Amino acid sequence: MNRTMKAAVITAVNKVEVVDVPVPVIGPRDVLLKIKSAGLCTWEQRIYTGQAKADYPFLGGHENAGEIAAVGELVTNVKVGDRVTMGSSSCGSCRACLRGEDKGCSEHFLNFSLKGGHYGPGGFAEYKVHRSDGVFPVGDAPWDEAALAEPLSCAIHAARLLNARLGDTAVIFGAGTMGLMNLITLKKSGLRVAVVDVNESRLAKARELGADLTFVSDEKIRERIKTAFLGGVDHAITAYGSDAVNQDALDVLNNRGKICLFASAHPVTPFAIDPNVMHNKETSAVGVVSADRQDHALATEMIAFRQINLAPLxxxxxxxxxxxxxxxxxxxAPSYRVILNP
Ligand SMILES: [Zn+2]
Ligand SMILES: [Zn+2]
Structure with a gap:
């Protein structure tokens, strides 16, 4: 095997260079993955534009699918040639892991750094080292859809933390890739779902993917949502981070409604909540980022068995x-997921 590989490294704001770096060396519990597909996540886009902080050079890439090219001597769950998606690892024995909340495990982000070289998750390259408990077999699903298991896992994680289920209602603010991932997940869970965005063509895509209602955002948005849902919704997901959107989401909730802060905020604006409104309406607020391994396993399984079609994204x-x-x-350009195919 070649000792070097191509990697797409962000070297400065708005600058990406394709450089030769050493192929990572695997340890006994690691696998070496030949990357077939890598999604350009919002986080990496923000690092590229300078909106999010990171040290340069930065090697992004954490939405990946690929083929196992080599396995360490202790690896038993996969073999060379297996097609997999890449998710997080966990130690399996800390308090978070024992509670099934391994998102909180100190090893959660273990796979998202490249040993010996450029800093970053490392998936925008020809090869990536990954601990074997962080890879999930994806059958013969198309590579580009398989790469979206990671973002899909975040939407599945949100639906699980919200306890969203058959008969519930929801509104999603933002019809970008992540808003639509949430839409697909909630529709699959049996909810009646509305999507709000400023862009009509994005809303057309939302309807194509099963949105029951779509609304172009305007100053009457709260009333229109409340009218359409007979008073309010059970879940409001903000897939676009702004205080105005958070306030709209909070306002349209039913009693015992839940707001999910799915997007990060840039710039950061404090989120003011009237404590008496929260008290009287028994409102819950939940933040969501990344996912537990069970969410990634489910995302991969749904892609593998074609229960879900992510091609439109x-x-x-x-x-x-x-x-x-x-x-x-x-x-x-207003785009859905742009993919690198090393
Ligand atoms: Zn991502
Ligand atoms: Zn742990």
């Missing part, structure tokens, strides 16, 4: 040599 694929163009595409 894929914008365009680029070879790794065109990574600069891919980042430009992802951050300039």
């Amino acid at each position: 894929i914008d365009q694929g680029f070879p790794i040599t065109d990574a600069a163009e891919a980042f430009h595409r992802a951050t300039s």
Whole structure:
């Protein structure tokens, strides 16, 4: 095998360079993955544009699918040639793990750093080292859809923390990739779902993916949602981080409604909640980022068995040599997931 590989590294704000770096060396419990597909997540897009802080050079890439190219001597769950998605690891014995909340395990982000070289999760490269408990077999699903197991796991995680179920109602603010991931998940769970966005073409996509109602955001949005849902909704997910959106979401909740802060906020604006409204309406608020391993396992299984079609959320694929163009595409045009295919 070649000792070096191509990696698409963010070297400065708005600058991506394809460089040769050493192929990572695996330990006894690791696997080496030949990356087939890598999604450009909002987080990496923000690091590229300078909106989110990171040290450069930065090697992103955490929404990955690939083929096992080598396994360490202690690996038993997968073998060379297996097709897998890549998720988090866990120690299995800390308090968080024992409670099934391994998102809180200190090993959760273990796979998202590249040993010996550039800092970052490391998936925008030809190969990636990953601990074997963080890979999940994905059958013969298309690579680009398989790469979206990680973002799908976040939406599944949100639905689980909200305890969203058959007969519930929900509104999702934001019809970008992550808003639509939440839509697909909630529809699959049996909810009646509305999507709000400023962009009509994004709402058309939401309808295509099963949204029961869509609303172009305006100053009457609260009333329109409440009218359509006979008073309010059980769940409001903000897949777009702004105080105005958070306030709209809070306002349209039913008694015992839950608001889910799914998006991070840039810039950060404090989220003011009237304690008496919260008290009287028995409102719950939940924040969501990333996922437990069970969510990633379910996301992968749903993709593997084609219970879910994520193809409409894929914008365009680029070879790794065109990574600069891919980042430009992802951050300039209103796009769904842009994919790198090393
Ligand atoms: Zn992501
Ligand atoms: Zn643990």
